[in-house]
Amino acid sequence: MHATNALAEADRIMTVCNSCRYCEGLCAVFPAMEMRRTFPDGDLDYLANLCHGCGACYYDCQFSPPHEFNVDAPRTLAEVRAQSYARYAWPAAFSSLFARNGCAISIAAAIGILLFLAGFGLLESDSFLTAHTGAGAFYALMPHAAMVFVFGLAFLYALASLGAGLAKFWRASGGVGRTFATLRFLLQAARDAGRLRYLDGGGAGCVNENERPGDRRALFHHFTFYGFLLCFAATCVATLYHYVLGREAPYAWYSLPVLLGTAGGLGLLIGPAGLFAAKLHRDPALREPESRSMDLAFIAMLFLTGASGLALLLFRATAAMGPLLAIHLGIVLALFLTMPYGKFVHGIYRFAALVHYARERVQSKETALS
Ligand code: SF4
Ligand code: SF4
Incomplete structure (x- = not known):
């Protein structure tokens, strides 16, 4: 049964x-x-x-x-x-969010944006629609410590929830605990995941809308995946700049955090747009209609994260900085909080499956x- x-x-x-x-x-x-x-x-x-x-x-x-x-x-x-x-979602009470994923993510993003817009507008009404320049310009609207607190908490929650889900998946699928501590299996899985080895249809390429295989889906997936990683790297480097070098954001366009963030943001525009087009044309025989809204909502969130981040970079020295910062922070917060209950988990479980397979092989x- x-x-x-x-x-x-x-x-x-x-x-x-x-x-x-x-x-x-x-x-x-x-x-x-x-x-x-x-x-x-x-x-x-x-x-x-x-x-x-x-x-x-x-x-x-x-x-x-x-x-x-x-x-x-x-x-x-x-x-x-x-x-x-x-x-395998944790807590299990939130597992129904997967079924209404598009709706849940849209509501989370809308609430996130409204909260930051209202917070900045009410608490910092004098500086909300004013141009700020120089080091610490963002913190005129939200103190750095408050940003670290809010986003650190959301990030830790996402990590804990994803970790608990992964542990349940790993146990149920027969994974052996020490496999995750074996470097050779982790490296093999990282190599396979990093180049999407098993999306190549045995060498001919991925088939999407018809019998002609190609590499477009893999290419756009790479843009998305590496775009996300570059944005994460930009945040980590900016944190080091702040705490180790004592330099406050925003940083010059040629600084490492901005270069990484710009490349990542472009990846998050190109990759999700390409994946969206590929999804629209996908052969219905290959599609699982129930998860379509989850797939599209995740693609949309990544695209909006990249677009709002790049818009903030372009207009950060103007009076539009306040609203753009609120929109970007609202989207990123919603992304963090909904990560464990949306398509993001496919990356975690697939990596675990690849580690398991490396060991089995x-x-x-x-x-x-x-
Ligand atoms: S049954 Fe079809 S899908 Fe399964 S191994 Fe044979 S050819 Fe491939
Ligand atoms: S099982 Fe999945 S990855 Fe393997 S050939 Fe079929 S669709 Fe491709």
């Missing part, structure tokens, strides 16, 4: 695939599947999160619809994957040699 119909369908498909094995060179899912004879729910969650949704196995499959076997691995694994995000080679 499985917990949901999607898990039961994934079990059926994996059982068919395990007899066929035609797709074993396409990605990590099929070799991991071949290491199993049965598919309990936790293993199916692991396989679903290992799947990158490249679509290759759907187009290559002789049993895909309209064949009576009705094998649609990408769509079924996408459904199981989306359900796994809610199943080594173990299976060692068993074959012994």
Whole structure:
């Protein structure tokens, strides 16, 4: 017995695939599947999160619809994957946010922006619509200590919630605790994740809207992923500037935090825009309609984070700085708080699945040699 119909369908498909094995060179899912004879729910969650949704196995499959076997691995694994995000959410009471994700994220962003606009407008009415320049200009509207407190708390909450969800996923999918402390598995997973190794459909590329494979989805995913990392790096470097060098923001355009933030912001414009276009054209046979609003809401939040950050950089010396700072901070706060209950978790669970797979692959080679 499985917990949901999607898990039961994934079990059926994996059982068919395990007899066929035609797709074993396409990605990590099929070799991991071949290491199993049965598919309990936790293993199916692991396989679903290992799947990158490249679509290759759907187009290559002789049993895909309209064949009576009705094998649609990408769509079924996408459904199981989306359900796994809610199943392992922490606290569990918030798991329903995944089902109403677009709505929840829009409300969080709107409240965040309104709170900062109202806070700046009411508490700093004299300086809200005034141009500020020079070191410490942002802190005329919100003291640095208050920013650190609010965003530090939100960040720590996101970390704790994501960590608790990851621990539940890891236990359920049969992960061994010490695997995460083994450098070779972590490095292998980081290499595979960093170049999206399993989005390449076995070398030909990802298929999205038709049978012609390509690299566009991978490219836009790279822009998004590395854009996010560069923005995070910019924040870390700015923190060092503040506390170690005693230099207050805003920094010159040629300073390291601004260069990193600008590159990251551009990545967050180009990547999400490209992923949005790819989603609109995706073959319905590969789509899991239930999670569409979650996917689009996450893409929109990343795009708005990049756009509001770059707008703040461009107009920070003008009277628009106050409203732009409020909008940017409101969006970033909403992003942090909703991270554990939206598409962001796919990066965490997929990385964990890749670590697990790195270990399984080594173990299976060692068993074959012994
Ligand atoms: S997806 Fe189809 S072709 Fe590929 S292993 Fe499964 S049954 Fe075989
Ligand atoms: S969609 Fe791509 S990554 Fe997912 S199982 Fe099929 S071939 Fe593997």
